[in-house]
Amino acid sequence: MNSPTPVRGKWDKVEFYTSYFLLLVLISFIGTRLAFATVWQLPTIDFVLSVIAMLLVLASFWFGRHSRRWRLWTIGFATATQIVPMVIRQPVLLFPLIGALIPIAILVGCLIALSKKGPNSDPQRSS
Numbered sequence: 001m002n003s004p005t006p007v008r009g010k011w012d013k014v015e016f017y018t019s020y021f022l023l024l025v026l027i028s029f030i031g032t033r034l035a036f037a038t039v040w041q042l043p044t045i046d047f048v049l050s051v052i053a054m055l056l057v058l059a060s061f062w063f064g065r066h067s068r069r070w071r072l073w074t075i076g077f078a079t080a081t082q083i084v085p086m087v088i089r090q091p092v093l094l095f096p097l098i099g100a101l102i103p104i105a106i107l108v109g110c111l112i113a114l115s116k117k118g119p120n121s122d123p124q125r126s127s
Helices: 010-036 044-063 068-089 091-116
Strands: none
Touching (some): 010 044, 010 068, 068 091
């Protein structure tokens, strides 16, 4: 009656919801940037990369349902299409990005530690 059933671990749930939240943030950011392109002139390469990134992010909601790799590559590509052209035109923007790597490195370290934590490892209780 109480047979064990395979359940997705907590790490999978964290990654799943985090990646979908990042996709929503990317849609709002890229969508806003494309909306402002009707008011201010956006360089052609930025416009083309933003449209491609928007289409990939929208498609990843369908194709990335069961593929972590698809979601993560889409997030990486869409982020790069927004950051790289700006840094190439204005190299001074690289300094705040390098500074932002510190909390990102801490977050990635915490997520890696969380992923290596076993399902049966309980915190030690001291009395």
